[in-house]
Amino acid sequence: MLAETTEAFDASAALCYSVSSLNRYGEKRKDTEWVKSLRDLPETRFLIQANDGFIFNKEATFEPSLHSAKVLEQLDIANGTTIFLGLDENDGDRPYFAVRYEADADSLEAELEKQGPYAAYGLRGVAMKNAASREVLGMMAQAAAVGRWHVSHQMCSKCGEPTNVADAGYRRDCPSCSAQHFPRTDPAVIMLITHGDKCLMGRPYQLAEGVYTTLAGFVEPGETFEDAVRREVFEEAGVKVGKVTYIASQPWPFPSNIMVGFHGEALTTELDIDYDEMEDCQWFSKEETLKMIRGEAESGLICPPDISIAHQLIKIFTEE
Known part of the structure; x- marks a missing residue:
């Protein structure tokens, strides 16, 4: 059971990939005739994913990633896997499907251009550029996670x-x-640890230059979320954590994670960094953290972009 839950945080409104108006109708997916009848409706729309990139119509002015069945025929997708996403209850129960296919990465761009004004874009880039609505980003997250599972x-x-x-x-x-x-969906904990008006952030080696972020790690078998928070923070930074408070969760389809977000209260502040895992960890004041999240810090350091739950965990701390 989660320790405590913060109030007045609307995860679906604040977190990228977390908005969905689809009824997935899990109880009816086994009915192949019903699914086929939905797929054949003229109003049905498709997300098309080539490898890990979603196909976009570069000339479309509204939801350029959603396509009619005619586009499937035009692209002549022979090895695609079709996934039923659900019915949109906010759009007259319009059906949505995803089609995932594997293509030659070296020739994909040229092949798409032959068929029309099409290009393939990765999900992270789509979110960073606000190239799709929040509802469609939620569908994309669903499609990306299930589609990648089929490949592997x-x-x-x-x-x-x-x-x-x-x-x-x-x-x-x-x-x-x-x-x-x-x-499968693999749970990972992601946490901002605080001590008074300071918070603990770190730099994994793969992080972009100048970015400091929350600590995170996978939940191990037989472990609660709260204990995973305490273990990961102690392993990576040498800091002991007491009270753990649940904030929100975010689908993170890279390839198939659910990020479970927490705030935690530090019992100790001395750092003992695991340099095999982390390039650095530091305590930051709330004032400095606020400048970092706004991109105004004199040090040039910044926080992760707002598509991530890490950004929201940090933002909540700076606004308290």
Whole structure:
């Protein structure tokens, strides 16, 4: 059970990839005729993903990533996997599907240009450029996570034989040993640790130059979220954490994570950094953190962009 939950934080409004108006109709996905009837409706729209890039119509003025069935035919996608996303209850129950296919990365751009005003863009870049509405970004997150799972789970983990798509894209069945496989979502904790008017942030080695962010890590088997927060902070920075407060969660489909966000209160402040994992960790005052999140710090240091839950965890601290 989560320790405590902050009030008055609307995660769906604040967090990228967290908005969805789709009813996924999980109980009806096994009905192949029902799913097919939805797919064939003229009002149905498709998200098309080539490798890890979503296909955009560069000339469209409204939701350029959503396509009619005619575009599927035009692109002649022979090896695509179709995934039912759901019905949009805010748009007259319009059906939405995703189609994921593998393409030659070196020739993809040229092939798309032959077919029309199309280009492929990665999900992170789409979000950073606000190139899709928040509702469509939520659909993209769903499509990206499930689509990537299909790519990496085509063989049965029990007997090694090829598997088949089932349940409108939410299951793979092994015809050899009858095993059933389902998409997985890996939970990770992400946390801003505070001590009075200071907060703890760090730099993993892969982070962009000048960026400091919240600490984070995967939840291990048999571990609660709260204990994962305490363990990861102690392992990475040598700081002991007491009270842990749940803030919000965010789908993070890179490839299939759910980021569970917390604030934690430090019991100690001395740092003992694990330099195998972290380039640096520092305590920052609330004043300095506010400048960093606004991009106004004299040091030139900044915080992560607002598409990430890390940004929101930091922002909440600076506004308290």
